[in-house]
Amino acid sequence: MSKMHKEHTLTKNQQIIFDLIDKSPEPMKAYSILFNVQKKGINAPLQVYRALDKLVEIGKIHKIESRNAFIACHNSSCQVAKATAFSICEICEKVTEISSTGLSKYLANFKDKDGMKYSKYNLEFFGLCKKCTLK
Amino acid sequence: MSKMHKEHTLTKNQQIIFDLIDKSPEPMKAYSILFNVQKKGINAPLQVYRALDKLVEIGKIHKIESRNAFIACHNSSCQVAKATAFSICEICEKVTEISSTGLSKYLANFKDKDGMKYSKYNLEFFGLCKKCTLK
DNA sequence: TAACATTATGTAATAATATAACATTAATAT
DNA sequence: ATATTAATGTTATATTATTACATAATGTTA
Structure with a gap:
């Protein structure tokens, strides 16, 4: 039931950023994410965008295109991540x-x-x- | 059949920008539009964005959110512009x-x-x- | 028509979103 | 072990969009 998402081991940056988005009750924007993770050593926009790209690619998060914001996937039965x-x-x-x-x-x-x-x-x-x- | 779109008289800037998008075979981006209409006296991004906002509002164009680009509406039977x-x-x-x-x-x-x-x-x-x- | 309200315009500055380019390091696969 | 691929770090820059403020055009109502 929950193995629909192939398991990907997240890297440090990916995990930090996923955790933040996953805990957020609302979609998060890239620079808001950046601000929130600077204390964890992620300093540059590109570090955030790279993690976001990967997380979207593997279906852990989705981008809300009309809002330029990212939300964790809460749809475990989703067969096609995209x-x-x-x-x-x-x-x-x-x-x-x-x-x-x-x-x-x-x-x-x-x-x-x-x-x-x-x-x-x-x-x-x-x-x-x-x-x-x-x- | 074609009165689904309430008629709006476009202003000069709106008409210039709509004509450009309408003639384009592909969706156009805001700054590409700006570049193309500078010879017609539209000089600033805001002039473009304001016209785009209005054109979207009245259903003459649509925004392709995943591409940040704008396309003319070719769907005359569309009842709800949005x-x-x-x-x-x-x-x-x-x-x-x-x-x-x-x-x-x-x-x-x-x-x-x-x-x-x-x-x-x-x-x-x-x-x-x-x-x-x-x- | 005068007065008022609403909508559109012009312009400058700046904010917000996203990527290019390059050097380095870590993880994976023969 | 070494070649390959993926991830990281950093700086700079490109792209997309809005704020703020002044002015002009248009529509509405008395």
């Missing part, structure tokens, strides 16, 4: 990863007019979260 | 707007675990276009 779906609250900016078998099947099987299938996708839904709807 | 779907070729970077009634209906009606619906979305599919598949 097929992602999120909901984003336009008021409080809360971001939630969507794990819907129906949705992922629908999108994985979607064909365009030419019959082409696209294995990877990134879907971002925008609207109001429950809390903000009630306000 | 519900967008694209395919992106990872080799040649060709971007195509997807207009599939099935897809847009499916996504417009999608509910998350809490039963929340999200009116707006941005979907980017990644893969190989027809040409690049044949290579």
Whole structure:
């Protein structure tokens, strides 16, 4: 059930940065990450971006493209690391990863007019979260 | 059939920038737009970004978030300007707007675990276009 | 039309996001 | 062991986007 993510041993920098993102309740931006890990000896933007690139590549984190921010993957049944779906609250900016078998099947099987299938996708839904709807 | 887009009279800067994007076969980036319109008296990034913001708002163009680039809307039957779907070729970077009634209906009606619906979305599919598949 | 509000413009400065280039070190695989 | 690949460290720079402030054009209402 949880071996869907092939195990990668993270390097020191990758682990430091993953831990930080994983603990964060909201997506983190690169320079905010940098600021937070400077006490641990990571001094330069490139060190952060390299770790982020790798973590995205192996599916431990996802990038929220519309926000230039990174969030830990909480979708252990995700079969294709690069097929992602999120909901984003336009008021409080809360971001939630969507794990819907129906949705992922629908999108994985979607064909365009030419019959082409696209294995990877990134879907971002925008609207109001429950809390903000009630306000 | 084509009155789905409420008519907005574009201002001079908006028209110049829309025409440029509309003629471009591929998505354009802000500073590339700036370079191209400097001969028409648009000198500063902010002038470009302001026009882009407005054009996105009224649905004349869309932003390809994963590429920080802008493309004209070629989807005249699009009912909700902010519900967008694209395919992106990872080799040649060709971007195509997807207009599939099935897809847009499916996504417009999608509910998350809490039963929340999200009116707006941005979907980017990644893969190989027809040409690049044949290579 | 005058007064007011709203939207768009122009310009300069700067903030925020991301990569190039190069030298070095660590880990992995014959 | 040595060749290869992946990760690190550092400096500089490129790219993308916004803040702040002054002015002009447009729309609205009395």
